[in-house]
Amino acid sequence: MKFEQVRFAGQSFCRQTDIFRFTEIFSRCMQGLSRVYAAPQESIMTKSARAPEEVARVRDGILNKALSIIVQEGFPGLTMRRLAEATEMTATNLYNYFSNKDEIYLHLVIMGFEKLHAELQAAYRSSDDPVAHGRAMIDAYFRFGLENPQYYDIMFSFPTPKFDDYKGTALEHTAALEMEAAVRVVDLVMQAIREGIPSAMTSRRTLQNRLVELWSLLHGMITLRRSRILEYVDPDLDKRYRAVVDELIARMLERPGGRQE
Numbered sequence: 001m002k003f004e005q006v007r008f009a010g011q012s013f014c015r016q017t018d019i020f021r022f023t024e025i026f027s028r029c030m031q032g033l034s035r036v037y038a039a040p041q042e043s044i045m046t047k048s049a050r051a052p053e054e055v056a057r058v059r060d061g062i063l064n065k066a067l068s069i070i071v072q073e074g075f076p077g078l079t080m081r082r083l084a085e086a087t088e089m090t091a092t093n094l095y096n097y098f099s100n101k102d103e104i105y106l107h108l109v110i111m112g113f114e115k116l117h118a119e120l121q122a123a124y125r126s127s128d129d130p131v132a133h134g135r136a137m138i139d140a141y142f143r144f145g146l147e148n149p150q151y152y153d154i155m156f157s158f159p160t161p162k163f164d165d166y167k168g169t170a171l172e173h174t175a176a177l178e179m180e181a182a183v184r185v186v187d188l189v190m191q192a193i194r195e196g197i198p199s200a201m202t203s204r205r206t207l208q209n210r211l212v213e214l215w216s217l218l219h220g221m222i223t224l225r226r227s228r229i230l231e232y233v234d235p236d237l238d239k240r241y242r243a244v245v246d247e248l249i250a251r252m253l254e255r256p257g258g259r260q261e
Contacts, residue, residue, distance in 0.1 A: 059097050062087055063111070066104045071150045075105065075160050099170070105160065106174045112151035113181035116144050120188055130196040131249065137192055138218065138245055145222035155182075156219060186211070197252055210252055217248060 050058070065086040069078045078101045084091040098104045123136035145152045154160055166175035193210050194202055221244065224230045225237060234240045 055097075062089075062094065062097055063104065063108055066101070067108050067150050067154070070105065070108075070154055070158070070160075075154075075158060078105070102161065102166070102171055103174060105154070106166075106171060106178045108151070109155055109160075109178050110181050112148070112155045113178070113185055115148070115151065116141070116155075117181070117185050117188065119144055120185065124188060124192055130192070131253070134192050134196045135245065135249060137189065138214070138249075141218055142222060142241070145218070146225065149226060152222070157223070189214075193252070196249075198254075214248065214252075217244070 062083065066078055066083055069082060069086060073082075080091050080094055080101060083101070083104075084094055087094070098107075119140045120137050123140040124133050126136045127133040145156075161175075163175045163179040166172050169175075190207055190211060193207055193214070197206075197210065221230075221241060225241075230237055230240070
């Protein structure tokens with residue numbers, strides 16, 4: 001059998017007996033290569049094992065950037081690619097934290113309602129007097145709208161998806177959590193209204209009417225205050241706000257026939 005000369009790793013092999021030495025050298029080279037390429041993988045795996053605090057910090061950063069994009073460009077303007085640019089992350093890395101932009105949006109709204117509920121609950125517990133804590137809750141809602149405009153807009157102003165839009169999807173459970181967070185706010189306000197108005201007017205329909213009246217008035221005042229258009233009506237907006245709230249509370253306390261409690 002004839003063997004042609006072969007060069008490998010700086011050595012020549014031509015005899016049959018050299019085949020075993022060639023195999024040995026080739027095997028050592030491959031083992032060395034495997035160690036070289038295995039090292040970066042080991043490093044990557046170590047780097048990806050983030051502490052829970054670090055994961056929470058990254059998620060919060062993603063959510064904050066997403067909130068800014070939604071407020072500036074609307075919900076359609078939020079894409080994973082656009083968010084990757086804003087966070088200076090790769091789109092692939094974003095998917096390690098959220099499945100898609102809808103999941104991000106739902107988490108933002110949940111956070112907003114939880115924050116609003118906490119502030120309304122603190123106001124509710126500030127006094128045992130129904131009228132006093134009712135006024136405190138009105139002030140808390142108004143203040144939330146002015147101090148948290150980004151959250152307020154995605155919760156109450158922008159045309160964004162709601163629970164029914166996610167039925168039958170992978171995000172139905174998360175959307176249900178968002179709806180529950182919103183309902184907890186509504187239930188707390190309804191409870192305060194029920195305690196504050198005369199018992200003769202506590203039918204569910206009446207309570208709902210008072211809720212819509214209160215909510216619409218406050219939403220309108222927050223929107224007009226933020227747009228500064230109310231300054232054309234009255235430069236003293238705080239005084240005007242107090243006067244409107246006083247009249248609203250007095251009207252809600254009226255018994256049928258016009259007599260006040």
